[in-house]
Amino acid sequence: QKEVEQDPGPLSVPEGAIVSLNCTYSNSAFQYFMWYRQYSRKGPELLMYTYSSGNKEDGRFTAQVDKSSKYISLFIRDSQPSDSATYLCAMRGIDPRYQLIWGAGTKLIIKP
Amino acid sequence: NAGVTQTPKFRVLKTGQSMTLLCAQDMNHEYMYWYRQDPGMGLRLIHYSVGEGTTAKGEVPDGYNVSRLKKQNFLLGLESAAPSQTSVYFCASSQQQGTQYFGPGTRLTVL
Numbered sequence: 222q223k224e225v226e227q228d229p230g231p232l233s234v235p236e237g238a239i240v241s242l243n244c245t246y247s248n249s250a251f252q253y254f255m256w257y258r259q260y261s262r263k264g265p266e267l268l269m270y271t272y273s274s275g276n277k278e279d280g281r282f283t284a285q286v287d288k289s290s291k292y293i294s295l296f297i298r299d300s301q302p303s304d305s306a307t308y309l310c311a312m313r314g315i316d317p318r319y320q321l322i323w324g325a326g327t328k329l330i331i332k333p
Numbered sequence: 334n335a336g337v338t339q340t341p342k343f344r345v346l347k348t349g350q351s352m353t354l355l356c357a358q359d360m361n362h363e364y365m366y367w368y369r370q371d372p373g374m375g376l377r378l379i380h381y382s383v384g385e386g387t388t389a390k391g392e393v394p395d396g397y398n399v400s401r402l403k404k405q406n407f408l409l410g411l412e413s414a415a416p417s418q419t420s421v422y423f424c425a426s427s428q429q430q431g432t433q434y435f436g437p438g439t440r441l442t443v444l
Contacts, residue, residue: 229373255432263437264337264423264425264438265423265435266434266435267432270432309375320366320378320391321378321433323375323376324375325373325374326375
């Protein structure tokens with residue numbers, strides 16, 4: 222079993238819909254949680270960064286962490302065709318010796 | 334400010350050939366990383382460096398070597414390429430354990 226599980230999709234939704242992307246993890250030591258967005262044939266870029274539990278909002282994006290369930294989510298409101306990309310979750314523990322553990326990524330397609 | 338750059342962008346090798354991928358960053362970051370990305374596998378860490386002159390193994394280091402002679406550069410070498418090393422290779426850098434900034438990737442095909 223992988224430490225971080227993420228449905229690869231593709232997830233196809235109509236423009237304007239609310240999108241929910243999720244990752245589950247098994248290591249309770251994880252404290253830092255990130256979402257990266259990767260456009261086709263490009264490198265990943267950081268979208269959201271959260272520490273421990275709770276919600277964080279940035280424009281149309283909301284990141285949610287539920288440590289009790291070992292579950293993180295990324296919500297996209299009013300989705301746009303330009304949001305079509307692969308979304309990767311990543312996480313690590315507090316100890317700086319630990320590297321990021323990555324999900325496999327979910328491919329999202331927003332249909333105009 | 335170019336961020337993280339990678340050369341080359343594409344390469345085709347024959348089995349057994351060698352090559353070096355170059356990563357350069359102009360953000361004065363201490364940490365640098367080499368990942369490979371394969372369909373359905375996400376990003377897998379090959380090697381990383383926490384400072385000039387240091388390197389360490391990641392999750393999938395076999396068949397690769399690295400060097401960090403200058404702070405801004407991180408080289409990934411394949412001494413004897415194998416078809417299993419066909420992948421997209423990404424370099425990233427960060428300030429300690431902060432946000433990782435990625436390069437555009439190198440698409441490598443080994444025949």
